[in-house]
Amino acid sequence: xxxxxxxxxxxxxxxxxxxxxxxxxxxxxxxxxxxxxxxxxxxxxxxxxxxxxxxxxxxxxxxxxxxxxxxxxxxxxxxxxxxxxxxxxxxxxxxxxxxxxxxxxxxxxxxxxxxxxxxxxxxxxxxxxxxxxxxxxxxxxxxxxxxxxxxxxxxxxxxxxxxxxxxxxxxxxxxxxxxxxxxxxxxxxxxxxxxxxxxxxxxxxxxxxxxxxxxxxxxxxxxxxxxxxxxxxxxxxxxxxxxxxxxxxxxx
Amino acid sequence: xxxxxxxxxxxxxxxxxxxxxxxxxxxxxxxxxxxxxxxxxxxxxxxxxxxxxxxxxxxxxxxxxxxxxxxxxxxxxxxxxxxxxxxxxxxxxxxxxxxxxxxxxxxxxxxxxxxxxxxxxxxxxxxxxxxxxxxxxxxxxxxxxxxxxxxxxxxxxxxxxxxxxxxxxxxxxxxxxxxxxxxxxxxxxxxxxxxxxxxxxxxxxxxxxxxxxxxxxxxxxxxxxxxxxxxxxxxxxxxxxxxxxxxxxxxx
DNA sequence: GACCTCGGTTGCGTATGTTGCAACGACTGT
DNA sequence: ACAGTCGTTGCAACATACGCAACCGAGGTC
Numbered sequence: 001x002x003x004x005x006x007x008x009x010x011x012x013x014x015x016x017x018x019x020x021x022x023x024x025x026x027x028x029x030x031x032x033x034x035x036x037x038x039x040x041x042x043x044x045x046x047x048x049x050x051x052x053x054x055x056x057x058x059x060x061x062x063x064x065x066x067x068x069x070x071x072x073x074x075x076x077x078x079x080x081x082x083x084x085x086x087x088x089x090x091x092x093x094x095x096x097x098x099x100x101x102x103x104x105x106x107x108x109x110x111x112x113x114x115x116x117x118x119x120x121x122x123x124x125x126x127x128x129x130x131x132x133x134x135x136x137x138x139x140x141x142x143x144x145x146x147x148x149x150x151x152x153x154x155x156x157x158x159x160x161x162x163x164x165x166x167x168x169x170x171x172x173x174x175x176x177x178x179x180x181x182x183x184x185x186x187x188x189x190x191x192x193x194x195x196x197x198x199x200x201x202x203x204x205x206x207x208x209x210x211x212x213x214x215x216x217x218x219x220x221x222x223x224x225x226x227x228x229x230x231x232x233x234x235x236x237x238x239x240x241x242x243x244x245x246x247x248x249x250x251x252x
Numbered sequence: 253x254x255x256x257x258x259x260x261x262x263x264x265x266x267x268x269x270x271x272x273x274x275x276x277x278x279x280x281x282x283x284x285x286x287x288x289x290x291x292x293x294x295x296x297x298x299x300x301x302x303x304x305x306x307x308x309x310x311x312x313x314x315x316x317x318x319x320x321x322x323x324x325x326x327x328x329x330x331x332x333x334x335x336x337x338x339x340x341x342x343x344x345x346x347x348x349x350x351x352x353x354x355x356x357x358x359x360x361x362x363x364x365x366x367x368x369x370x371x372x373x374x375x376x377x378x379x380x381x382x383x384x385x386x387x388x389x390x391x392x393x394x395x396x397x398x399x400x401x402x403x404x405x406x407x408x409x410x411x412x413x414x415x416x417x418x419x420x421x422x423x424x425x426x427x428x429x430x431x432x433x434x435x436x437x438x439x440x441x442x443x444x445x446x447x448x449x450x451x452x453x454x455x456x457x458x459x460x461x462x463x464x465x466x467x468x469x470x471x472x473x474x475x476x477x478x479x480x481x482x483x484x485x486x487x488x489x490x491x492x493x494x495x496x497x498x499x500x501x502x503x504x
Numbered sequence: 505g506a507c508c509t510c511g512g513t514t515g516c517g518t519a520t521g522t523t524g525c526a527a528c529g530a531c532t533g534t
Numbered sequence: 535a536c537a538g539t540c541g542t543t544g545c546a547a548c549a550t551a552c553g554c555a556a557c558c559g560a561g562g563t564c
Contacts, residue, residue: 010298
């Protein structure tokens with residue numbers, strides 16, 4: 001819609017990967033380098049990028065500032081924090097908080113696990129709905145019509161041998177999740193990791209977000225993973241209460 | 253330089269403060285609302301903003317994602333983390349890590365103190381050079397000519413009764429800081445808080461960032477504040493070592 | 505239930521802002 | 535000192551983003 005803005009935002013993404021030079025960027029988005037220069041200057045004025053020496057560009061501080069302001073304004077994040085931090089401290093496993101956004105899952109908080117296996121996730125990162133436990137929880141919370149609509153319009157890229165690959169299978173899985181009140185990702189996203197997730201609810205019983213624990217398979221087998229569910233649900237319940245949930249689906 | 257981009261970035265700032273409506277935004281930046289709509293649509297495509305319902309706009313996940321990528325790429329931040337976290341845990345006081353950027357100080361990390369007095373700071377936020385301990389440390393580390401240049405071109409807004417208000421006083425203060433190896437902010441920025449700061453150095457002895465501890469005056473008097481300096485310097489030394497510093501100003 | 509208002513959305517013509525070009529200048533390495 | 539590389543600037547041409555005004559759709563009021 002807006003060409004120059006579109007190009008500028010694309011630039012930001014490139015720069016984020018790592019510091020880049022002018023010609024690099026120009027070639028990458030297929031415009032003349034003078035154009036890139038002018039866009040970068042505007043971005044620089046607003047502190048969205050900064051120059052390193054004269055040659056390289058990096059993301060600037062406005063990025064951090066705005067992002068942190070935005071994170072602060074996500075209420076679930078703040079209200080769920082104590083419960084999730086405690087869960088993380090108690091179990092030592094990686095805990096994620098995620099919400100639904102435009103056909104994907106977005107991580108809005110992360111508590112790093114104590115075991116050294118680091119996951120390729122980060123606050124702000126997006127992940128597919130079909131192969132994550134949080135994705136299943138979030139979609140399962142929607143009315144059946146919406147579920148169907150989403151499931152039908154999704155792609156089902158195969159990421160591991162266990163990945164769900166069809167709308168039918170996914171919808172069946174969602175039914176199970178809705179009934180049980182929690183979801184499992186049995187190494188459907190990353191080969192060596194499996195997860196369990198449960199919903200965090202707000203005042204009217206609506207699902208605000210989903211919290212998950214991720215564990216390397218070498219550390220805990222499937223049985224062991226399921227044994228974490230009560231602990232997880234205790235934490236999501238506590239988080240729900242802090243978010244205004246009263247347990248009867250009718251807040252206040 | 254680029255009008256539409258400039259406007260879009262301004263919009264982001266407005267939206268960050270809190271969710272806003274279209275007309276609001278249009279009036280705020282003085283353009284027609286259809287223009288704002290188109291900019292927002294482009295921003296939305298890139299996930300820089302998301303819509304809440306149909307009426308309100310909020311910052312989107314691309315913001316978080318890029319910001320976290322950017323933070324990860326700041327090496328000092330990562331290498332200083334263990335030492336600063338330990339310092340924070342040991343003392344219970346708020347610890348900041350900051351670097352110099354374009355005539356201001358930028359906070360690149362923050363460890364919240366245990367006492368309930370919260371400071372108005374945040375990762376990514378900017379602060380003036382003349383009234384912060386970190387600012388003094390960072391400028392004091394520059395060659396005299398550069399110090400002078402910066403000091404002369406700065407504004408000296410009065411924020412508290414103790415704020416330094418002239419280039420002469422500031423330069424004198426910088427000399428003291430350079431000699432002592434640490435800086436004090438004696439309630440020059442916020443009335444009820446005073447701070448001490450010390451430099452974090454890299455492989456070649458250059459100052460990469462400054463770390464500070466901030467304490468409410470009611471909790472600790474000036475004497476008590478100064479008594480924290482050894483502890484702080486132990487932490488910044490450790491952080492420096494992790495950043496490649498060898499103590500002789502000649503890395504490797 | 506019809507009317508009204510308010511906010512978001514769309515199509516269109518025009519002027520403005522943005523683009524690509526080409527020449528310049530600063531810096532590096534040989 | 536020269537060649538090569540990369541960032542920077544001025545300018546003219548054009549595409550783009552702009553403002554306008556009319557069109558919707560939802561919520562509230564009488």
